[in-house]
Amino acid sequence: MMQSKSLVISCLITFGLLGGGLAYYQHHRPLTLITTTEYPTKKLVIPFHLTNQYGKSFTNESLQGKWTLFFVGYTTCPDICPTAMTKLAAAYPKLKKDHPFQIVFISVDPERDSLHKLKEYTTFFNKHFIAVTGSQSQLLPLTRNLGMAYSKVGEGKNYLISHSATMTLVSPKGLKIGIIKPQVVPGRIPQIKNEDMEADVLKLMDRYG
Numbered sequence: 001m002m003q004s005k006s007l008v009i010s011c012l013i014t015f016g017l018l019g020g021g022l023a024y025y026q027h028h029r030p031l032t033l034i035t036t037t038e039y040p041t042k043k044l045v046i047p048f049h050l051t052n053q054y055g056k057s058f059t060n061e062s063l064q065g066k067w068t069l070f071f072v073g074y075t076t077c078p079d080i081c082p083t084a085m086t087k088l089a090a091a092y093p094k095l096k097k098d099h100p101f102q103i104v105f106i107s108v109d110p111e112r113d114s115l116h117k118l119k120e121y122t123t124f125f126n127k128h129f130i131a132v133t134g135s136q137s138q139l140l141p142l143t144r145n146l147g148m149a150y151s152k153v154g155e156g157k158n159y160l161i162s163h164s165a166t167m168t169l170v171s172p173k174g175l176k177i178g179i180i181k182p183q184v185v186p187g188r189i190p191q192i193k194n195e196d197m198e199a200d201v202l203k204l205m206d207r208y209g
Contacts, residue, residue, distance in 0.1 A: 074109035
């Protein structure tokens with residue numbers, strides 16, 4: 001009788017360990033992502049302080065409790081920005097369906113992008129989008145930390161800004177989770193396919209949400 005009880009207990013422990021091991025593997029096994037590179041080490045976004053289109057502060061606290069997808073650009077961008085914003089507007093309903101989610105457009109052209117202009121620009125694509133900006137000394141460290149780059153091209157009032165077409169996904173705890181990169185085709189604007197981006201972001205949110 002005692003041997004039978006010991007056998008049952010041993011079996012239960014074994015099955016418990018196997019179940020726990022399987023659950024651990026399911027949670028930690030590498031995800032198959034299409035257009036996103038997952039950060040192997042999830043680090044906090046550096047401390048920052050910007051201003052949104054309504055004149056309110058946008059800081060690390062603004063990332064808490066919701067997923068954030070960052071994109072960098074400027075309102076007079078002739079190609080990458082309107083293309084990306086249109087795609088994000090199309091993807092937004094699906095991305096926010098099961099998770100608290102916000103899209104944040106970082107303007108790196110504070111000289112021309114007033115808060116009023118940022119409000120008009122984001123509202124055109126989606127009234128729920130957030131636009132933020134600040135001084136160059138505030139913008140440069142944050143964009144670099146998010147894996148993005150930009151530089152001014154030309155002189156005078158009609159200068160352009162060369163900037164990354166990447167997007168960075170940040171968790172509700174303010175951790176950098178992944179960077180979404182466009183497909184680069186010679187002679188074409190770098191683009192991220194919506195279906196690829198949506199699939200990757202949903203997988204990452206399900207894993208780390």
